[in-house]
Every structure is written in C-alpha cells, then in structure tokens.
Amino acid sequence: MDDLVGRFLNGERRALARIISRVENETAEGREYLRALFPHSGKTHTVGITGGPGSGKSTLTGALAAEYRRRGKRVGIVAVDPSSPFSQGAILGDRIRMQDLALDEGVYVRSMASRGALGGLAPTIDDVVSIMDAFGFDYVLIETVGAGQDEVEIAGTALTTILVNNPGTGDDIQALKAGIIEIADILVVNKADHPGADLLVSQLQALLSLAPAGARRPPILKTTAIKGEGLEKLAGSIVAHREHLVSSGGLDRARAIDARHQVLAIARAILLEKIRRSYPEAELEALVQRVAARELDPHTAAEELAGAVS
Amino acid sequence: MSAPTAAKIRVLIAKPGLDGHDRGAKVVARALRDGGCEVIYTGIRQTPEMIAEAALQEDVDVVGLSILSGAHLELFPRVVAELKKRGVSDVVLFCGGIIPEEDTKALEGLGFSAIFRPGTNTQDIVKFVYEHVQK
Known part of the structure; x- marks a missing residue:
C-alpha cells in the first residue's frame, strides 16, 4: 500500500477515485484499502x-x-x-x-x-x-x-x-x-x-x-x-x-442488520470461490450437462458441488 | 474477454465545445460498451475543466474526445492542461471527428495516441483501447 491512504485521509479526491477502483475490481489490494479505511x-x-x-x-x-x-x-x-x-x-x-x-x-x-x-x-x-x-x-x-x-x-x-x-x-x-x-x-x-x-x-x-x-x-x-x-x-x-x-433505536438496528447482510453475502462469495477452486471446471461442466440432460436434478448436483469443500 | 467481476476498462467519452452533434460520440460509446468497456458518457457542451474533473472522479483509463466544430487545436490543449493540473497524467487519449490531416502532428505532440476520422470501423477503436490499456 503506497501513500494512497495518506492522500485519501488528506482529502485528495484523486486518491479517493483510485481506491474506489481497486475496491470495485475486488482486488486483494482493494481489500487492504478497505481494511485500513473502514474504521473511518x-x-x-x-x-x-x-x-x-x-x-x-x-x-x-x-x-x-x-x-x-x-x-x-x-x-x-x-x-x-x-x-x-x-x-x-x-x-x-x-x-x-x-x-x-x-x-x-x-x-x-x-x-x-x-x-x-x-x-x-x-x-x-x-x-x-x-x-x-x-x-x-x-x-x-x-x-x-x-x-x-x-x-x-x-x-x-x-x-x-x-x-x-x-x-x-x-x-x-x-x-x-x-x-x-x-x-x-x-x-x-x-x-x-x-x-x-x-x-x-x-x-x-x-x-x-x-x-x-x-x-x-x-x-x-x-x-x-x-x-x-x-x-x-x-x-x-x-x-x-x-x-x-x-x-x-432504529439506526443501530439498521446498522446491525446491514452488517449481518454484508458479512453473510461476502462469506457466500468466499465459499463459492472455494468450491470453484476445488472442483475442476471439466467436472463441473460434466455435472451441469447431466442436469441439462435431465439425468440429475439441480439440487443433487449442487449438493455434490458443495460437498467438495465440506 | 471479460468475466463478470474482473476489472473493466473505463472510458470517458466527452464532447468539448459548442457543437451539438453527438451521434458519432454515441456510436463510439456503444461500440465500446459492446466491446466490454464501461463507458462514462457526459453529453455535449463540456468545458475542458468538466472533462478533466470527470476523468479524475471516474478514474478512467481512457479519455476519448469527439469534435466537429474545428476548435480542436483550441480546446484539446486545454483539456490536456486541466488533466495535468489534476495529476491525471496516465490516461490514454484519443480523439475523433472532423480533424484535418495537417493537425495530426500537433495532436500527437499533445499526447493523443490515435485520431479516428469519419469512416473509421468502430472495431478499430475497440481494438485500439484494448491494445493500449492493461487490465
């Protein structure tokens, strides 16, 4: 992380714009910026x-x-x-x-x-x-x-x-x-x-x-x-x-609900990513082909997929 | 070319000056959209300050200027100067419209990497953008 955070905290709009791009592109760097700035x-x-x-x-x-x-x-x-x-x-x-x-x-x-x-x-x-x-x-x-x-x-x-x-x-x-x-x-x-x-x-x-x-x-x-x-x-x-x-008291309640929603959504994305990484693309393709051919129902196929990381 | 969450090339398409014909700019914006870019389109009658400020705020990789009025040698240097003033020095610049051949050198000197004149195949513009931006 360069001096972008410092420039951001100094109110520099170019730093804001650059950090947003990194966050929007879901890069590891973007997550670092978010970690540093979230407390603010x-x-x-x-x-x-x-x-x-x-x-x-x-x-x-x-x-x-x-x-x-x-x-x-x-x-x-x-x-x-x-x-x-x-x-x-x-x-x-x-x-x-x-x-x-x-x-x-x-x-x-x-x-x-x-x-x-x-x-x-x-x-x-x-x-x-x-x-x-x-x-x-x-x-x-x-x-x-x-x-x-x-x-x-x-x-x-x-x-x-x-x-x-x-x-x-x-x-x-x-x-x-x-x-x-x-x-x-x-x-x-x-x-x-x-x-x-x-x-x-x-x-x-x-x-x-x-x-x-x-x-x-x-x-x-x-x-x-x-x-x-x-x-x-x-x-x-x-x-x-x-x-x-x-x-x-709705403000605190809303913040807690939003935080819960956010954390679960991110966890869902992480899990899906893990599944995708541990289940070879060729096998996934074979699995969905069986669903497309009506040999397997989509729930059973998804169970099989999710089983790859459990 | 692009997975749903991968980084996208962001392009600002802007029309400086007073001419109100933006069909060309819209055709280019549409072609870049179909090529997988995120195109920020700001409409007609943009001042150099507005264009530079939009480029900064939107953190674009590319700025494309469209002009038909003949004022390009008047307006483009001011756009470049306003970009520099804001520290936006790493964007790829291209332009298009009614631009005489004899002005090519001057525009290259300003930092424009390409000039697209009437009759250009829009695919060439898409190709240009992907060749000049690493994502």
Missing part, C-alpha cells in the same frame, strides 16, 4: 434513491445534492447503471443530469456498472459506500439502476430510502402490491408539474392509511426536480427520518 466510516448519512427508468432519479439526485450544497454539506454520489448481460460493458450516463455540480469541490460523483448484480445495485456497492463514507462526506447519495417492483436491496445499503414515483404510471393496485413500495422511507412524486400528480398523491395516501396503526407512515412529497422544486422539503424530510431512526 460510519459517520455519513446514506440516502438511497430508487424508482423506475426515466422517473427522474438522476435529476432528483443532482437537485438534492445542490440543496445540500446550499446547506454547506459535502456530498458523495454513487450512481449505478446496468451492465450488458452479453458484453459486460456498460454505458454510464447519470452524470449528464448532474452537470451543475461538475466543478463543485464539495461534490464527488462516481458512476458504477451493476456488473451482474441483481437488485439494482453493484456487487461492491457496500464497500464503495464505506470508502466514500470514510472520506468524510456529510451525505452519500446512492442512485440505483432503474428499478421495477422487486429491487429492494437499496434498503439494506442506505439508511434512508426514497422511492421516486411519477404521475400517470399505473393505478393504485400497482402501489398496493408487495415489494419495492414497502421499503420506502420517503415517497416522492416527481415530475409533479405533470397532470395527475395530485391524484397519485391521494392514491398513495389512501394506500398508506391501510397500514397497521402505529406503523411509521412514509411522508409523500411532490418534487419537480428539473426546476429544483420541492427539494428543501425533501432534505428536511430526510433529516426528520434520521432523527426518527436515532430516537427509535
């Missing part, structure tokens, strides 16, 4: 921003960051876009919507490709967020891949999760379904200058009124991110949610 993390407030493709996540993320800058806060942004399932390449285009922040020294924007992860994030997202946390940002905003109904991973990564909705995108039964709507700490109706915004707000309100008594009801806020409208209220609502987490 845990101070930032992480905010997840999720919602469908085209719902305005990037614009909202940029506008929220601008609001934080007006409040004198330093902001890190991680924006995830999908990797191609065929070439593993990606077009990362979220910066386009954040041009106003391009030269602001108090803002750092990093684009990440999903690299095959399911759930709207990237395999190393938690580690990358920890690194940004350690750098000393007051807020780290995490923008997911355009998410549909079931991409709930963000709730395990961010302390406050914002679900971005738009007017005119489905009736109230969509919102009644299980899944992504359940993880929202704050519901945002973005593009609120479009027709149907108030109708969507009242549908969401009606839906939330069905929640059991005593359950926290997420606030519903209208924004028109492209015009910078509604951001002050949103920023205030995030502060209120953090205060709620602190006073209810």
Whole structure:
C-alpha cells in the first residue's frame, strides 16, 4: 500500500477515485484499502434513491445534492447503471443530469456498472459506500439502476430510502402490491408539474392509511426536480427520518442488520470461490450437462458441488 | 474477454465545445460498451475543466474526445492542461471527428495516441483501447 491512504485521509479526491477502483475490481489490494479505511466510516448519512427508468432519479439526485450544497454539506454520489448481460460493458450516463455540480469541490460523483448484480445495485456497492463514507462526506447519495417492483436491496445499503414515483404510471393496485413500495422511507412524486400528480398523491395516501396503526407512515412529497422544486422539503424530510431512526433505536438496528447482510453475502462469495477452486471446471461442466440432460436434478448436483469443500 | 467481476476498462467519452452533434460520440460509446468497456458518457457542451474533473472522479483509463466544430487545436490543449493540473497524467487519449490531416502532428505532440476520422470501423477503436490499456 503506497501513500494512497495518506492522500485519501488528506482529502485528495484523486486518491479517493483510485481506491474506489481497486475496491470495485475486488482486488486483494482493494481489500487492504478497505481494511485500513473502514474504521473511518460510519459517520455519513446514506440516502438511497430508487424508482423506475426515466422517473427522474438522476435529476432528483443532482437537485438534492445542490440543496445540500446550499446547506454547506459535502456530498458523495454513487450512481449505478446496468451492465450488458452479453458484453459486460456498460454505458454510464447519470452524470449528464448532474452537470451543475461538475466543478463543485464539495461534490464527488462516481458512476458504477451493476456488473451482474441483481437488485439494482453493484456487487461492491457496500464497500464503495464505506470508502466514500470514510472520506468524510456529510451525505452519500446512492442512485440505483432503474428499478421495477422487486429491487429492494437499496434498503439494506442506505439508511434512508426514497422511492421516486411519477404521475400517470399505473393505478393504485400497482402501489398496493408487495415489494419495492414497502421499503420506502420517503415517497416522492416527481415530475409533479405533470397532470395527475395530485391524484397519485391521494392514491398513495389512501394506500398508506391501510397500514397497521402505529406503523411509521412514509411522508409523500411532490418534487419537480428539473426546476429544483420541492427539494428543501425533501432534505428536511430526510433529516426528520434520521432523527426518527436515532430516537427509535432504529439506526443501530439498521446498522446491525446491514452488517449481518454484508458479512453473510461476502462469506457466500468466499465459499463459492472455494468450491470453484476445488472442483475442476471439466467436472463441473460434466455435472451441469447431466442436469441439462435431465439425468440429475439441480439440487443433487449442487449438493455434490458443495460437498467438495465440506 | 471479460468475466463478470474482473476489472473493466473505463472510458470517458466527452464532447468539448459548442457543437451539438453527438451521434458519432454515441456510436463510439456503444461500440465500446459492446466491446466490454464501461463507458462514462457526459453529453455535449463540456468545458475542458468538466472533462478533466470527470476523468479524475471516474478514474478512467481512457479519455476519448469527439469534435466537429474545428476548435480542436483550441480546446484539446486545454483539456490536456486541466488533466495535468489534476495529476491525471496516465490516461490514454484519443480523439475523433472532423480533424484535418495537417493537425495530426500537433495532436500527437499533445499526447493523443490515435485520431479516428469519419469512416473509421468502430472495431478499430475497440481494438485500439484494448491494445493500449492493461487490465
């Protein structure tokens, strides 16, 4: 480990960028950096921003960051876009919507490709967020891949999760379904200058009124991110949610749950790697061929594979 | 070429200056995506400062500049200077667009490893990137 850690701790953005790359590429060196910097993390407030493709996540993320800058806060942004399932390449285009922040020294924007992860994030997202946390940002905003109904991973990564909705995108039964709507700490109706915004707000309100008594009801806020409208209220609502987490003991609970989730996920990856290393590729190929030919069921095959390291 | 979690080549494709035609830049971005690169695309009307800052923050291996306005000898040196100012001195540079032959020497002198003009096969650009970056 060169002097990158020292430069990082001195606030040098180039060192931050380089360390993130090493962590993202899951190198041994990256793990060393994470080990050195992890103790410096845990101070930032992480905010997840999720919602469908085209719902305005990037614009909202940029506008929220601008609001934080007006409040004198330093902001890190991680924006995830999908990797191609065929070439593993990606077009990362979220910066386009954040041009106003391009030269602001108090803002750092990093684009990440999903690299095959399911759930709207990237395999190393938690580690990358920890690194940004350690750098000393007051807020780290995490923008997911355009998410549909079931991409709930963000709730395990961010302390406050914002679900971005738009007017005119489905009736109230969509919102009644299980899944992504359940993880929202704050519901945002973005593009609120479009027709149907108030109708969507009242549908969401009606839906939330069905929640059991005593359950926290997420606030519903209208924004028109492209015009910078509604951001002050949103920023205030995030502060209120953090205060709620602190006073209810939810912050410690959330951290413990996230840590558990992270440790188990990493252990799973290590075990899989061990299995792959102790089970020759040719034999694996023969095994899966038998499953493909219906000679063997997939559970028996997986037991056989897992037996290689037990 | 690339396992799901292996390191990826990161490329910034940017358009400095005021011309608003980014079809060429998008075609190149798409070809590099299909070639397995992670391409950060920043859109049109980027200042040299914005391009250098994006290269720094995104820790890219390659910066590709697209220009049609004829202002390349005006803008490209400023991009290179802004990169240097930020300590980003190890990126591979290439450019493309409407660039007269007689400017080749000047651009090579600035550190551009290749100039791709209209009619280039996009596969040649992908090949160029993989030949110039070790991952």
